[in-house]
Amino acid sequence: MKIRIKFSKHGNTKYVGHLDIMRYFQKAMRRADIPIRYSEGFSPHQVMSFAAPLGIGIESDSEYLDIEVTDSIDSSEAIKRLNSVMCEGIKIIEWKQLPDNSKTAMSQVASADYFVLCECNDISPLDKAEILVEKETKSGELKQVDIKPMLYSVKKTEGGLLMHVAQGSSGNLKPETVMKALRIDEYHIIRKAIYDISGLTL
Amino acid sequence: MNNTFLNEDILLKVEKPARYIGNEPNMCVKNPDNVEIRIGLCFPDVYEIGMSNIGIQIIYELFNRREDTYCERVFSPWHDLDKIMREKSIPLFTLESQSPVRDMNMLGFSMGYEMCYTNVLQVLDLSGIPLYSKDRSEDDPIIFGGGTCTYNPEPIADFFDFLYIGEAETRYDEVLDLYKKYRHDKRRFLREVSHVDGIYVPSLYSVQYNQDGTIKSFTPKYEDVPSIIKRQVVTDMDSVRFIDKPIVPFIKVTQDRVVLEIMRGCIRGCRFCQAGMIYRPLREHSLEYLKDYAVKMLELTGADEISLSSLSSSDFSRIEELLAFLIDYTSVKKINISLPSLRIDSFSLDVMNKVQDVKKSSLTFAAEAGTQRLRDVINKGITENDILSGSLDAFRGGWNKVKMYFMLGLPTETAEDRDGIGDLCEKIAETYFSIPKEQRVGKVQIQASSSFFVPKPFTPFQWASMFSADEYKNMAGQVKDHIREQLNQKCIKYAWHDPDVSVLEGVFARGDRKLSELIETAYHLGCMYDAWSDSFRPDLWEKAFEICGLSPAFYNRERKLDEILPWDFIDIGVKKEFLIREWNNALNGVITPNCRQQCSGCGARMFEGGVCFENKN
Incomplete structure (x- = not known):
């Protein structure tokens, strides 16, 4: 059966990259004795996938990973067991069963909320009809990209900015790119929520 | 919430910042204010290597089991961070509490290979601790060490306050108890700890040399200091x-x-x-x-x-x-x-x-020498028949990759022995082709590789001579040429180690106290991470030898049986x-x-x- 796990990632763990977080959870599943399903074949691996990779240096209140289990466990028991093997900074918040036909978290991701801790008094550069930012392409060339269509909303809040941006395979805007458009170098990013196409959290 | 010693700008700039943040699952967490002894435990290489060392894990537990002690890990910062730390004068720190290494009472090094010596100096230097024991004050941490290299501790003796000879499980409690008793008097502590079995305090011994550079005498400076250090064993x-x-x-x-x-x-x-x-x-x-x-x-x-x-x-x-x-x-x-x-x-x-997946895995034979004569000389109890019959069984079982390890420059080795390497590989290939075609799997691949023999202390070969890097290159060349003459040479690949590293390893393995100056000189010239082929700088080492007036040939010569060897005081x-x-x-x-x-x-x-x-x- 399919399970979606929600966790937060704070403190020093923001320096742990996405691939290492995958390995971290593979080992944590074994330490917590979660009856996770393994793939078939000569070198079986855990059936596990993440919603959206989080860049190094970014903290998060809501990360998601999907797994499959072979036996049912009580949600609170599973959360307790996983939290007992977590390091400081990573905390399991939810464990919920998904319908068998549900799509992976990764394919559902459509947008995300970020809080950017910074000093910013003027967000008017983002009001323009077109926000051009220089971006390096895969071949190393610089080209101008309009990020406006992917910036769904941005507002000033206490201590910084709250922004709602496109996330996922059909369009992805990094909060760092928005900060570049604002010409702000010093900031600290926290992912607050991830949404699907209908605007519901995963 | 935890924090990091390095600021975010630096951590986001360096490769693999998770090397420097600690906080891994099962890390030991204590309040440094609530313990009596703070120990830094260092493996002088990068995090990924240090954390793979089983000795570090054993000693970490051993120390942290004591309620009065907090042992924290220290590793060498990689080149990128090393550079930043020097530019910005940032001191080296421990992973657990992210505190400066200088705040520790003691700093211990686990040394598994000779090529880590310049990294010991890197760690001391970045921590702001004087390199030589004699230059350190009462305020500096006690610097100690252990591990495989310390069976000949002389090349690094001048950097250490004491060295532990043997297996860690047996004596460290005694050492730490003594530290608590004499913590405000380093000189007294070192004198007392020299009485503990297995503990060697280099500053309490004097070495005299003969005119030819060999050791004339090695004696304790005081009567109560033992003249022989006994290795400690579980x-x-x-x-x-x-x-x-x-x-x-x-x-x-x-x-x-x-x-x-x-x-x-x-x-x-x-x-x-x-x-x-x-x-x-x-x-x-x-x-x-x-x-x-x-x-x-x-x-x-x-x-x-x-x-x-x-x-x-x-x-x-x-x-x-x-x-x-x-x-x-x-x-x-x-x-x-x-x-x-x-x-x-x-x-x-x-x-x-x-x-294992047979198709992907390979067989390994450490034959070490190409002829039975030379295998008898080195007492390697493996025969040609063992290798060929093992290969035959394996080929029948579906394997087709064989790895062969050899050494070159062994005592009594001749051109015939070196040719034996190619001959043996050829016989393995022929063994593969001896089985019917329809039973063979894939194509046979034989990977032969050779390292250069380095005589090590406390082995029967501790008196043997080494050769120059050029001579080693010629030996490897001969092996290669002979392999190329074989009928099935296309199935045989041959690779050899860097002879410059072997020559230097030989110097340290059988070195004396004069080498501390060499290591320091090489370090100041920029040598670090010598165990990493990309970082190893034979040119700078050559320069260091010149500056110090030392030569590799002196250390790599054949030793006489009656010569006093630098490690003779260890039992x-x-x-x-x-x-x-x-x-x-x-x-x-x-x-x-x-x-x-x-x-x-x-x-x-x-x-x-x-x-x-x-x-x-």
Whole structure:
């Protein structure tokens, strides 16, 4: 059966990259004795996938990973067991069963909320009809990209900015790119929520 | 919420910032204000290498089990961070509490290979601690060390306040108790600790040299300081406590698996092998201990792989039962077993068939020499027939890759022995083609590689000579040319190690106290991470030798039997008379039986444990 796990990632763990977080959870599943399903074949691996990779240096209140289990466990028991093997900074918040036909978290991701801790008094550069930012392409060339269509909303809040941006395979805007458009170098990013196409959290 | 010693700007700039943040699952957390002794424990290499070292894990637990002590890890910052720290004068820090290393009471180094010496200096330097013991004050941490290299501690003696000779499990509590008693008087502490068995305080000894540079005398400066340091040994292996909280690194480390130490020591007595002598006698864990330990460590780490650790796992008396248990357990839990150097025979092929993908795996033979004559000289108990019949069984079982390890520059080696390498590889290829075509799998691939023999202290070859890097290159060239003359040469690949590294390793392995200055000079010229081929700078080392007026040839010459060797003051259990006997046996091509066949009276029996007492009451 399919399970979606929600966790937060704070403190020093923001320096742990996405691939290492995958390995971290593979080992944590074994330490917590979660009856996770393994793939078939000569070198079986855990059936596990993440919603959206989080860049190094970014903290998060809501990360998601999907797994499959072979036996049912009580949600609170599973959360307790996983939290007992977590390091400081990573905390399991939810464990919920998904319908068998549900799509992976990764394919559902459509947008995300970020809080950017910074000093910013003027967000008017983002009001323009077109926000051009220089971006390096895969071949190393610089080209101008309009990020406006992917910036769904941005507002000033206490201590910084709250922004709602496109996330996922059909369009992805990094909060760092928005900060570049604002010409702000010093900031600290926290992912607050991830949404699907209908605007519901995963 | 935890914090980091380095600021975010720096951590986001360097490669793999998780090397520097600590906070891994099972890390030991204590309040530094609530302990009496703070110890930094350093493996002088990058995090991924240091965290793969089983010694570090054992000592970390050993110290942290004490309520009055907090032991924290320290590793070498990689080149990128090293540069930033120097530019910005940022001191080196511990991983656990992210505190400056200078705040520690003691800083211990575990040294597994000679090529880490410049990194010891890097760690001291970045920590703001004077490099030489004599230059340090009462306020500086006590600098100590242990590990395989310390069986000849002389090249690094001047940097250390004390060195621990032997296995860590036995004496450290005594050392720490003494530290508590004399913590405000370093000189007194060092004098007292020199009375503890296995502890060597270099500053309490004086060395006199002859005109030719050899040692004239090596004596304690005071009567109460022992003239011989006895290596410390665990006799009952099952008395070693399990690691209760194995740290699980975030980033992928070199040994990303549970390492199960099944025994210490070796019965074989290969004459070039230092580990085979300095870890005598062979001492096994019980099967029950190992089963419990394997399960517990896999549960505590969540690792997906387990590997056996020992010098020769096939000699473990319960190997079949242990592997049967592990294969059962791991197949249920979807855990891989990585097999250590098992002798290739029908049993090991059967095991490998169960745990590995035959198509991807290869067989390994450490033949070490190309002819039977030379294998007898080095007492390597493997025959051509062992290799060819093992290969034949393996080829029939579906394998087609063979790795062959050799050494060049061995005592008594001739051109014929070097040609023997190509001849042996050719015979393996012919063995493959001897089986009917329809039974062969894929195409046979033989990978031969050679390293250059480095004479090590406390081996029968400790008196042997080494050669120059150019001579080594010629030897490797000869092997290569002869391989190219073989009928099936297309199936044989040949590679050899960098001879410059071997020459330097030889200097340190049998070096004396004069080398501290050389290491310091090379470090200041920019040498660091010498064990990494991309970082190793033979040109700078050459310059350092010149500046110090030293030459590799002096250290790598053949030693006379009556010469005082720099490490003679250490008693490892195995006696010099035995080593001399073995050296003569080598020169006469006489083989010596292994410890289980017949006791050769090496001296290790004095430890009163292990194989010396098997089947005896």
